Amino acid sequence: MTFKKDLPPEHARKVQDHQKNTAKGQRRKQLAKESEASKRFRRGGRGRRRRVRRKDWTDEAFRNEDELNHDTLERVMSRDEHDRRREVEKAVLQTDSHQRQQAVSNATTATGQQGLVISAAGLKARVLLDGAEVDCTVRGILTEIETGFINPVAVGDQALVTEDGANGWVIEEILPRQTILARPDSFLAPKQQVIAANVDLLLIVSAWWNPAIWLELIDRYLVVAQRTGIEPIICVNKVDLLTDEEDYEETVQPYLNLGQRVLRTSATEGVGVDELREALRDRTTAVVGLSGTGKSSLLSAVQPDLKLRTGEVSGINGQGQHTTTQSTLLKLDVGGYVADTPGIKEFGLGGLTRIELQDYFPDIMAFASGCRFSNCSHITEPDCAVQEAELAGLLPESRAHSYGLIWEELSE
Ligand SMILES: Nc1nc2c(ncn2[C@@H]2O[C@H](COP(=O)(O)OP(=O)(O)OP(=O)(O)O)[C@@H](O)[C@H]2O)c(=O)[nH]1
Ligand SMILES: [Mg+2]
Ligand SMILES: [Zn+2]
Secondary structure (H helix, E strand, C coil): CCCCCCCCCHHHHHHHHHHHHHHHHHHHHHHHCCCCCHHHHHHCCCCCCCCCCCHHHHCCHHHHHHHHCCCCCCCCCHHHHHHHHHHHHHHHCCHHHHHHHHHHHHHHCCCCCEEEEEEEEECEEEEECCCEEEEEEECCCCCCCHCCCCCCCCCCEEEEECCCCCCCCEEEECCCCCCEEEEECCCCCEEEEEEEECCEEEEEECCCCCCCCHHHHHHHHHHHHHHCEEEEEEEEEEEHCCHHHHHHHHHHHHHHHHCEEEEEEEECCEEEEEHHHHHCCCCEEEEEECCCHHHHHHHHHCHHHHCCCCCCCCCCCCCCCCCCCCCEEEEEECCEEECCCCCCCCCCCCCCCHHHHHHHHHHHHHHHCCCCCCCCCCCCCCCHHHHHHCCCCCHHHHHHHHHHHHHHHHHC
């Protein structure tokens, strides 16, 4: 579209901006129409601060999308039971790293060779021992009482193993973990299931499109990373599907402002793959993100012989199909390990309270001192500097949106 030459420059710029926004809006509308399901994945937009309860996370569509994820946090229970469970969660998740270090150095009750667990399912595990892989059974005594978790062994665990005298191997003990990525168990919540142990990098993979980038999930993972002490890197994949460069810049800017590293990749076009490989070098990385975002494809691009299975994103709802169903720790040629996890959308928020939540949103905290009430939740209070900052465009809407949604689902 062209402009009349006689329009004042300021006016012309406004018209241009408007057209650009309209075009952007139309494109979004069109894409959203193509996929009903994509509504759930859209970036936080105007008209946010909807009161969305946990049910929104666990409706039928989502359940299909993460088959292990059940609506456990909505359970009705007595206040005492609720409090007790919260204490258990806290104790499990918030052991400080010094205590863990101490525990590691004290942990020599069993004898055996030390190996790294590279896959685990129930009471069976595969352990890397002096460069060789051995299949182990887990001694029955490694129950949740010892480990604090319902699965006794997880990928990334350091295990003490012995020979069972019949050509087999037995895991006698799991050494205390440096970091824990866990989520409430599907059936036994709030008891936790360990997804991976001793991970020091969280690669948060989001597709730019198909499925559309979902900032709330990224924000949740950033909270998880801070709580667990695991360094996060955001990886925006499928940038080959990117049509609006400005849209991308606007989307990632809030994260860059937080000092957060953001990688821009296309597994299919090989974009950003070298940088990703370097980021993974000598680290133990858990790759997280929704199903279908390209986690396995990216790892295969980093190292083709990893031979991971990848799956089609279904055209009907734009969601992946959980091609990767079990965590496996894979050794990288450049050094380090990666755990390609199944698409898990929630973990690591157990025991978090509303008041603590803002500690994990430094961009929100930056304004909080200006609020009228010192215990302001920044949700409904008057004279809230955070809400004002958001209205003034100083705080990204999507970040405030994520904060509001998580706040809503925390009980106190
Ligand atoms: N256009 C495009 N498609 C991609 C890209 N990366 C992956 N895909 C496609 O997206 C689909 C899903 O990829 P996967 O690697 O299986 O996704 P995943 O995240 O491992 O999915 P789960 O294992 O289900 O959690 C496959 O059809 C890939 O070919 C990319 O950068 N661009
Ligand atoms: Mg996969
Ligand atoms: Zn406030």
